[in-house]
Amino acid sequence: MSASIRLLIHGASGRMGQALLRLCxxxxxxxxxxxxxxxxxxxxxxxxxxxxxxxxxxxxxxxxAVDFSLAEAFDPILALCVERGTALVSGTTGLDESQRAAIVRAADRIPVLWAANFSLGVAVLSELVERAAAALPGWDCDIVESHHSGKKDDPSGTALALGESAQQGGAQPRYASLRAGDIVGEHLVQFAGVGERVELIHRATSRDIFARGALHAAARLSGRPPGIYRLRDLL
Known part of the structure; x- marks a missing residue:
């Protein structure tokens, strides 16, 4: 692997694209x-x-290729990466089932990482949630997420991803969402038993953390064997 990884930023005019250009x-x-x-x-x-x-x-x-574009622009960048045999890191949301299936097929030929959230802290949190769920069978599991008042999806993609981690550990998560002010993102995963509870919390105070996480992933994904990777695999 070369000392300096050559990146293509796809979706460069968006907020994430601009952050990637600045932070790289x-x-x-x-x-x-x-x-x-x-x-x-x-x-x-x-x-x-x-x-x-x-x-x-x-x-x-x-x-x-680091892709933070729109769902309708995703297919061409995935196809280009497969054609050239290069890795793809993507945080593009709104992908349909056929596009997710295309990622699985592409992973036979190239390394691919798609994530709803590129915070390194959330990657660690997801592992802790899975471990806690496995260690606390039968406990109630609730995920409370808070975001700015303009965010429309409910619950957030990150909350759903944390819920998948909880399910992998054997829990059955419930969700609650708050929309207020300019909150960048907060996620609380609570496990409650009789007379005690465990709370795992991540708070984001800057959107730059997502761009930094994507660059971290790109630097570590290059040169890996084909397959589907998670951000936590590259910590």
């Missing part, structure tokens, strides 16, 4: 060889070549 410049283990957006005005920004979605097949060689 602070690292010495990766560099960006191209940025892809739906439309392109300026051809080079801060030394990074810009490509429109329609020009995807013209992007330079890369080691990992």
């Amino acid at each position: 410049a602070e690292r010495d283990d990766c560099s960006i060889v191209g940025a892809v957006s739906r439309k392109v005005g300026q051809r080079v920004i801060d030394g990074i070549p810009q490509f429109a979605s329609s020009e995807l097949h013209g992007v330079p060689d890369f080691d990992v």
Whole structure:
């Protein structure tokens, strides 16, 4: 694996894409060889070549594509990664069942990581939740998530992912959601028994943590064998 991983940012004009461009410049283990957006005005920004979605097949060689785009733009970037034999890190939401099935097929040929949340702390939390659920059979399990007032999905994708971890440990989670102010994201997983309870909490105070987690994953996914990876596998 080379000292500096060559990244292609797909969905570069979005909030996550912009954070990835900004934060990658602070690292010495990766560099960006191209940025892809739906439309392109300026051809080079801060030394990074810009490509429109329609020009995807013209992007330079890369080691990992980092995708935070829209569901309708996901299929072409997955196909390009399979065609070139490169890894894919994606946080694009709203994928349908056929797209999820395509990820499974692609994983026979390339390493793929898709996650609803790229916080390294949440990755650790998910493992702790699974272990707690397995160690506390029969306890009530409740997941309470809080986000800003503009967030529409309820419960959040992260809460559902934590619920899957709880189910893998044998628990049957229930969900509650709060929408208030400008909360970036808080997740409480509570296990309650007779006379006692255990609470596992993660609080996000900056959205940059998600971009940092995606860059962390990309740097560690490059050069891995084909397969489906979880963020917690790359800690």
